[in-house]
Amino acid sequence: MMVIYALLAAALVGLALLGLFTAKHLIRRLLAINVLGSAVFLLLVVIARQAEDLDPVPHAMVLTGIVVSVSTTAVALALILHAADARRRRQPQKQGGADE
Amino acid sequence: MNEYLLFDALLATGVFWLAWQTLFAASLFRGVISFMVFGLLISLVWIRLQAPDIALAEAAIGAGVTGALLLSALGRLEDTDSPSFRALPWRSSAFWSGGLVLLLMMIWLAWVSWELPAPGLAAEVEAELDRAGATHPVTAVLLNLRGFDTLLEVAVMLSAVIFIWSLGEAVVPEAPKAHLPGLPALATLLHPIFLLVAIYLLWQGAHAPGGAFPAGAVLGAGGILTLLAGGVHWMQQEDHQRLLRLLLVAGLALFLLLALGGLAATGVFYQLPVAWAGALILLVEVGTALSIALMLMAFYLYGEPSS
Structure with missing residues (x-):
């Protein structure tokens, strides 16, 4: 059973990197980073699962990681939104200049 | 099987x-x-x-x-x-060489995760468990044994909130209640359930799966639903800003107080006195859960309210 999840984690890392480097839209890249994060968490827990007893330390690390990844996602989204807002505000001025 | x-x-x-x-x-x-x-x-x-x-x-x-x-x-x-x-340029040599590197990396990762020695810290955590103040190992690790990590994590979240708020004014969430008249009623109906689940998870955390993180997440999700329904006016009001900021900092402040208190009482940073560990962990969990919930809601505003 562990083999399946180890393979899944490795496959997800590859897929996420492929998406990260080929996607054009910033939100798509953000999604790729999130999938990459999930894959890394999966790797951590799969490795933790191979110990004789259940190792709680990687579990705590992954819990911390999930909260950190939602924070980075929120920061990136806020940056994307404010950048789009700034672009939108700049564009009408440019059109006005062209009319004159 | x-x-x-x-x-x-x-x-x-x-x-x-x-x-x-x-x-x-x-x-x-x-x-x-x-x-x-x-x-x-x-x-x-x-x-x-x-x-x-x-x-x-x-x-x-x-x-x-x-x-x-x-x-x-x-x-x-x-x-x-x-x-x-952008469609993948299937025929370019860059795609194929990049793909090959990725494939090799995937094989290597799968092999490593399978071959890596995994001694595990289960025995060490088990040995400390009766002095940690929580019988659930993950909670004990999060809030006592590796409490410093959790402290820094709450600090990361708080700095994310500060970063987002420093970008500019809040983009006031366009309450979709005009299109969906049932939404406020639904949010009101669901809110007690969100509260109940969060408190249950919080209380259960000491001895079973649960704790501050899932509780804060459930509370924050419920808060975002209420925010969507236009039910959280106070976050945008001028006279509540001080309270809002105080509550946002509460989790980190409690953590820091505890760490410094440990330093004063036992001489080691973030060392909880064994006799009080259980009560202190519960206190920090309540503060952290509330802070996490509010910070998740603060993310959702995408900017500083009423600036």
Whole structure:
């Protein structure tokens, strides 16, 4: 059973990197980073699962990681939104200049 | 045993397919929805890997809160940025060499995760458990044995809030209650359940899967729903800003007080006195859960309220 999840984690890392480097839209890249994060968490827990007893330390690390990844996602989204807002505000001025 | 293997294989295939949809689906909206379902399926994977704490947090944060953040951002972007996707240049040599490197990396990762020695710290944590103030190992690690990590994590979240708020004014969430008249009623109906689940998870955390993170996530998800229904006016009001900021800092402040108190009482930074550890952990958990919930709601504003 562990083999399946180890393979899944490795496959997800590859897929996420492929998406990260080929996607054009910033939100798509953000999604790729999130999938990459999930894959890394999966790797951590799969490795933790191979110990004789259940190792709680990687579990705590992954819990911390999930909260950190939602924070980075929120920061990136806020940056994307404010950048789009700034672009939108700049564009009408440019059109006005062209009319004159 | 065989049925379990079949289930694992199906689950892994489903997760991989959803990740593919997330990254390569033609429309961005479809990608975001696939990502939310991906989060839900991944929490099933956590259950299979005997990590119920992570499953709870992933379902609430990974699928719920992140999904809500992405969807609301998508709704605000729609008029300027059309979902665009650059098709893979299948024939270019750059694609093939990059793909080869990726493939080698994947094989190496799978091999490493299989071969890596995994001694585990289970015995060490077990030995400390009766002095840690919580009988659930993950809670004990999070709030006592490796409490410093959790302190820094709350600090990371708080700095994310400060960063987002420093970008400019809040983009006031466009309450969709005009289109959906049932939404405020639904939010009001569901809110007690969110509260109940959060308090239950918080209380259960000391001896079973649960604790401050899932509780804060559930509370934050409920808060975002209420925010959507236009039920949280006080976050935008001028005279409540001081209180809001105080509550946002409360989790980190409690953590720091505890760490410094430990330094004063025992001479070691973040060393909880054994006799009080249980009560102190509960206190910090309540503060952290409230702070996490509020910070998740603060993310959702995408800017500083009423500036």
